[in-house]
Amino acid sequence: MRKRLLVTAAGLLSVGALTAGGLFLSNATRPPAPVAAPLPPITAPPVSVQREGVSLSFDLALAPRPLAAERGSPLQGTARLVLKDVKTGEPLQGRRPLGWLSLRQKDDPPLDDAACKGRVKTYLGGLLSARAEVDLNAYWFLTLNHDHTLSVINPQIAFGRTKLQSLVSVGGAVADWALLPDRSAVYVTVPSNNTVSVVDTERFLALRPVRVGRQPGRVAVAPDGRSAWVSNDGDGTVSVLDTASHTVVATVEAGPGRHEVAFSDEGRTAWLTSEEGDSLLAVDVGTRDVLGRVMIGAGAGAVAWSPVARAIFVAQTRTHEVLVVDPATREVARRISVKPGLEALRFDRTGRWAFLVHKDAGVVDIVDAARSQVAHSLTGFSAPDSVVFTDAFAYVRNTLEGRVSLVELRTLEGTGTPAVIHVTMGQKAPADARELGRSDPIAPLPEGNGVIVAGAADRALYLYQEGMMAPRGTHLNYGREPRAVLVLDRSLREVEPGVYTASGMVRENGTYDVQLLVDNPRAVVCTEWKVGGVPEDAALVKKLPLTLTPEFDLKATFTAGSTVPLRFKLEPTAGTGDLPVQPEEIRVLMFKTPGTWQWRTEPRRTAEGVFEVDFAPPEPGQYKLVVGVESRGIDLGRLPSFTLGVLPSPAATASTEVSR
Template sequence: MRKSLVFTTLGLLSVGALSAAGWNLRVRAPPDVPATAPPLPAPEPVLAEREGVSVRFDLSLTPRPREAAAGAPLQGTARFVLQDAKSHAPLQGRRVLGWMSLREKGAAPLDDAACTARVKTYLGGLLSARADVDLNAYWFLTLNHDHTVSVINPQIAFERTKLHSLVSVGGEAADWAMLNDRSALYVTVASGNSVSVVDMERFLATRTVRVGQQPGRIAVAPDGRTAWVSNDGDGTVSVLDTAAHAEVETLRVGAGRHEFAFSDEGRTAWVTSTEADVLTAVDVASREVLGTVKVGVGAGDVAWSPVARALFVVQPRSSEVLVVDPEKREVSRRIAVKSGPGALRFDRSARWAFLLYPEAGAVDVLDAARSQVAHALTGFSAPDSVVFTESFGYVRNTTSGRVSLVDLNTLEGTGTPSVVNVTMGQRAPEESRGLGRSDPIAALPEGNGVIVAGTADRALFLYQEGMMAPRGTHLNYGREPRAVRVLDRSLREVEAGVYSATATVRENGTYDVQLLLDNPRAIVCMQWQVGGVPEDAALAKKLPLTLTPAFDPKTLLTAGTTTPLRFKLEPTPGMTGMPPVQPEEIRVLLFKTPGTWQWRTEPRRTADGGFEVDFTPPTPGQYKLVVGVESRSIDLGRLPHFTFGVVEAPAATTASASEVHR
């Protein structure tokens, strides 16, 4: 389990602190660019030693491919090699944070005090203090009821709004899957008979792939080359090429809903069908049907256990879990279970399978090594999904706001496993408009907690293991999150003592490199010389548009009174050749701080070429105005934002423009 950060003497942030994602991570090389492109010449690795730790850093940048857009930055790989200074043994299992900041010309290197202050500033997540290269980026993604995917920056210190982007997928989403390289997110849209492709660098839906009728479940093969889509409306499965984002095969596997599992190190795909009586085996590489196994009509979930070297198939009609031998392609064992079995999931060890019973309010724990039920747990409230960390199984209860934590360390033996209930939010998931098919809980990068989608509460709950309540809440801005996942681009250990992350660099020059290590606690600063970045890449750091307010934010507004707020969005000096901004490109967010009230709209065009929105604050307090233009790579929060004071009024009136306009 990855350890989280705890700092006391340095006065830094506590467990799980990560810096906010930088907005300079924008452009990615096309997928067809060879990964083996020779790197640019770079200096020798730099060395430093602190607190008995030897640190070696290097950055390898790849030349910008000819296919990339003008102004695109360079992509590369940053590496920290950590060793014990005396024994030279690699430091494994550490939590490492890193940043690179471009040094002003003529400035001196950071001393220890300045280095510590710089790291503390980055940990604060302030918009005004962002590293030029952030090696710790991660976001929360939510699959929403209103045909959107929210991208939430959990560490940004921007008061009540942490929404980084909002992506429309073109219809009600059924399921989603992330590509192995985290370059794209696939979302199945049943109403459109399609899969929406979301670019995970720009957070934009860039392509629509037509598939069969009513696509539901989607799964990416272990090798990452293909994605498998269940077309629940026509009895087929679409196989997508993840490099080309295109359908390459359509397989007929039987009518109804389908579930997927992959065996033999990902070489074979297995597909169930609720209206056919067979489990279908498909060669992943050739996409040829290898054979079928008779499992009876109505088969549900299917899961592969490398421990048992077998597939486990839920058969609700006969109240059984069928153990399938993948080589003989036959049912080798039948495990009798209670009536009404639902979801089946294996923990990370692949030994313990949790079988959920929504109607009975129970959970069975199956031991794959013995192919039998090891524990029968009760006391749940219509459980429908389970997600695992190294230490716990998290079971969602749909008729209460509780999440049940089953201690995996207590499963061995005949004793009753430990189960702890933690309340997440005020409303039960069943009070929402729909529960969805995707996981509503996701493990955090630190490995010692989860993020829970509070579907009916329209919020996310951050839970750290060992606590009896969530340690944080993130609003989802009026949207019901039916599923949640973590997009993690932070430094990770790729081999013993070597921690690596993708780096995006826009400017040449001398960079101060900051490293924060959890054990032993240490802050290390070094310097690195970057060369070879095209000059036009630095221009992309500038915002292409400048926002000029035509109102005085110091003027007090009145609750219940409508006030027109005007502003201009004009090209930044030096930015030429871009078309004028259209109102439909602009997103305006007004929200109360603190509080949950928020309002999104697009402005109307004014006669002088500016833009205007009518603001009617519902109650007294402090409100913020934030403007974003995603089509110009300007997310909410990048442009200047404004705070308004609102006072009470006996009756609603309409303010004149002269009261707020200069």
């Protein structure tokens, strides 16, 4: 689990325990919905506080609700935190602040220092019963599974071992996926249906399938976020989707076989390969016009852009070469001979070092793009198939062993052998899984100093922090094989020196206590922010559109080892006008407190508005029953929860008496 969730009372202000991070969410990369008269954001002057040598300035701007939004929708807010050194006035860069907004009850006083620290400690604990109205630190792990589903794992929830928040079915076997830059949706290609499934990452629901060409494979989102390019490997085309409307706006003839896509010139040009064709296609991203073709022969595989070389690099699998293409002349400027069996080609974040993964040979070649030549050839890998980068390391997956190989990037300079570290990630080799996917099985963490690894055969995720020789955490994937993983992060992130922003949903007007945690210098700060302008119907949603009523005796005790049905009513709240809830919308969670046992299920309907689940406690103790309906804006923990007492079975009690 992320470091910030491990903070204890004694170590609340420890630097090591305050590590956190995130990616700035902005709608600037997506065209706004058409509005007759755009309204300005709902905002107010920032509030400022000084504490522990830190000057903090905070404000929250609320965007007006789009005209197309449903009644009851919350307002999208963008929080902005400015950190400066009190003495010098210089911006505090590279920090990882955390923040929460909690609605203050009427007549309650502002938080004093002790209450402020206590509130922060509570939120860091991740309890369902103690969630802030606006969490500026939310993030999830998404996994692409073997059974046509996406798992949504919330590592911030402090119970159980899987932390599975939601499960999204996409209707067929998946080839690839891509997260939109504004984090609003994930595009998932489903070859068997010739569709792209659009998954809403706000509600974690599959919105609708978008029909594309035959057997869609790769999907790549343009750097500006306005379009997604889908490789239709069955008919030789590439479909271009508009990410604002989720519709196909163009189809490009790219040639037969598998395709790969790369973008150059700050995202203005798309380069399309064709495995069975003989040319590399250059396409204008904005107009979708074909700009030209580069004759490279059949056998083109991976393609990548190097901003250092200002060139396109293409893996030529049949001639065992890497072709360096000049984007201005659209000609092959250089050919680099490499080993057979080139599986992947990818540049590090600087754009200088290209890693060439040779699966059959167990070799990774590293090309220096500044010189267009192989600088290093590394051995000792076990059928490697993919590579992912952080700032410090390249992570190479080995498919025949349960280990990941880390290549230290700073050791690539010079003629010496680069440093390679092999770290065991799980018990089983990835090749023991049903199938290896095309998407990345490793994703960098927001902190920048570690990764999350999909252990497909182990049906688990491994959390690794750089500098360690073993994973520091494991998240089970609820019995599913995760073929790929990505991080959906909505936390505070630095967007300019000393300025940190994050987005969140606001449902109710009033005075909010703002709790902020800064790691360096160490400071816990509370202030307040007054929210106005939120429509009343949004507040009604916060007051729960559904009413949950138990139909079982809350004072009853249950017996370990036996199964009993628990019936409850879940009906639209009077006056909301909502439709009756369906069983497939409902998520039921039961877990033991304390303990690691948990069980998630979908209830069965016995009558309209009446549902039932079977409760089979494995041992004596105290259990919780929690119900959530994400499609109605009700996450787990918002509806009332119920405590269930479980006694030992008579047989177990008798056995204990005899043993005495």
